Amino acid sequence: MTYEQAVQYLEEASFFGIKPGLERITALLAELGNPEKSYKIVHVTGTNGKGSVTTYVSYALFNSGLRVGRFTSPHLESYTERMHINDANISEDGFGALIERVKPAVDAIIAKGIEAPTQFEILTAAAFLFFQEQEVDYAVVEVGLGGLLDSTNVVTPVVSVITNVSIDHQAYCGNTIEEIAHHKAGIIKEGIPVVTAAQGGALNVIEDEATAKHAPLYVFNKRFGIGSRSSMKTGQMVTVSTEDGQPAMLFTSLVGIHQAVNISCALMTVRLLMDQDSSISEETMREGFARATWPGRFEIKKHNDRTYIFDGAHNAAGAEAFGMTYKELFKDEPKTIIMAILSDKDEQAIIREVVKPQDTVYTVPAPTPRSENPLALGKTISDMVKTAEVEVSTTVSDALTTATETTKSGDTIVVCGSLYILGEARAWLQQQDSH
Structure with a gap:
């Protein structure tokens, strides 16, 4: 084969x-x-x-x-x-x-x-x-x-x-x-x-x-x-x-x-x-x-004068670990988040730990039938974190491209909520690095 x-x-x-x-x-x-x-x-x-x-x-x-x-x-x-x-x-x-x-x-x-x-x-x-x-x-x-x-x-x-x-x-x-x-x-x-x-x-x-x-x-x-x-x-x-x-x-x-x-x-x-x-x-x-290296676990990458963080944060405990680590290393710095969550996870617990009032969020589908609908996810985020800006995107790559274009030098872009979306995110960044 x-x-x-x-x-x-x-x-x-x-x-x-x-x-x-x-x-x-x-x-x-x-x-x-x-x-x-x-x-x-x-x-x-x-x-x-x-x-x-x-x-x-x-x-x-x-x-x-x-x-x-x-x-x-x-x-x-x-x-x-x-x-x-x-x-x-x-x-x-x-x-x-x-x-x-x-x-x-x-x-x-x-x-x-x-x-x-x-x-x-x-x-x-x-x-x-x-x-x-x-x-x-x-x-x-x-x-x-x-x-x-x-x-x-x-x-x-x-x-x-x-x-x-x-x-x-x-x-x-x-x-x-x-x-x-x-x-x-x-x-x-x-x-x-x-x-x-x-x-x-x-x-x-x-x-x-x-x-x-x-x-x-x-x-x-x-x-x-x-x-x-x-x-x-x-x-x-x-x-x-x-x-x-x-x-x-x-x-x-x-x-x-x-x-x-x-x-x-x-x-x-x-x-x-x-x-x-x-x-x-x-x-x-x-x-x-x-x-030892282990990709996709609060993995910090630099590109285009921005900081990219790739992290699973795919369940309540993982999201809590993300929140604590982000606060330790980045304080209360606003971030742009590209997020997918699987429908069988504790969505609200993940959002509560990851999304803060000053953040911008792009919801995307994960490449699995278990993915939460990005529109529904976006609505839950808007209802829970009133001041966060939320948009829906069709793919992780599109969301990353838009996020990179709409942020400024020194900003932080996070991809998280499901391990399923990290592969595309890492491939996207690799492609940018090769240009």
């Missing part, structure tokens, strides 16, 4: 939607010879921050001279972003050939009377196969949705991580923090250490599950935490302390207090791996964290 043919095949599989459950993925991996059993795995879930922690851990490991696979979702511009070896995506040709190798296994389990696997299950199986073929030492695997019934939850990791728990994906994970935490805690395995920054009722659920599974539990603000941090637009210095190790002074180019918490979770995770693997050191971990 070419890359384009592989994408078409995956898009056709997406018609099956999201179907939690492990029967299909278990059968598919068995058909492929259970590739996920041939390397060590770090398994990461959480409502927000799981991609960042996955990235930090993988950078620390490959910077230690190890060969590391990384599986994340969703992608911003290309499916190839979902599978990494060290710090490089799989190539388009490699991706096409990989999906072609998985397809006969898909056909085989369907022929045996098993329900057709979903798009994410096919991608999960493909990633596990790819990592085996690439002979990785470790794979750092991000959960797609929830944990308990997620297709990645067929692995026995060396460390499990639950970054945090807040309200999101209620249709699949439940309507209360405790119900959602039950899904996240589903990745905890018998005797395997767990690192978490969850709090409150969610932490109670995780503690109960860890106790039941005899899994050592490392809780943020109990067994490790942030000693100090200093922040600037180019990154932050964070001092992290653990109960039995020296405080570590870490630099990360990722900004915001939430990223300081994420890097703390990553440090605790890597220190647990250090106990088992002598090739990882404090120095290689620090260097790895400093090199």
Whole structure:
């Protein structure tokens, strides 16, 4: 298959939607010879921050001279972003050939009377196969949705991580923090250490599950935490302390207090791996964290004498993190916002955190059937933030072009509200830079 043919095949599989459950993925991996059993795995879930922690851990490991696979979702511009070896995506040709190798296994389990696997299950199986073929030492695997019934939850990791728990994906994970935490805690395995920054009722659920599974539990603000941090637009210095190790002074180019918490979770995770693997050191971990990049997470770009910020801010907790980070780095500076929100998200919570009275907002559709109608979104923003200027635009690129033309030197333009619109925004900026 070419890359384009592989994408078409995956898009056709997406018609099956999201179907939690492990029967299909278990059968598919068995058909492929259970590739996920041939390397060590770090398994990461959480409502927000799981991609960042996955990235930090993988950078620390490959910077230690190890060969590391990384599986994340969703992608911003290309499916190839979902599978990494060290710090490089799989190539388009490699991706096409990989999906072609998985397809006969898909056909085989369907022929045996098993329900057709979903798009994410096919991608999960493909990633596990790819990592085996690439002979990785470790794979750092991000959960797609929830944990308990997620297709990645067929692995026995060396460390499990639950970054945090807040309200999101209620249709699949439940309507209360405790119900959602039950899904996240589903990745905890018998005797395997767990690192978490969850709090409150969610932490109670995780503690109960860890106790039941005899899994050592490392809780943020109990067994490790942030000693100090200093922040600037180019990154932050964070001092992290653990109960039995020296405080570590870490630099990360990722900004915001939430990223300081994420890097703390990553440090605790890597220190647990250090106990088992002598090739990882404090120095290689620090260097790895400093090199880590994760696009679309309060990503600051300069062009045409303007500052562009690309951030998911795609649920209530993500929007709150955006609001806090913007205030820390940009004070009360007015901004122009290009925004899409998915219809199954807490729209008002996102708007409340992101849109301020002096802002200008362009609402746009996200490239998914789940997108909120931009007209309806615009009306909600106008009703909630009376003094904000709101306009509707047909595409992200059009909105960015208009925003750039109508702002002045030194102004800030933000694209946020859904990860789905960041790919087009980043491609637009790349195009401007090449002119």
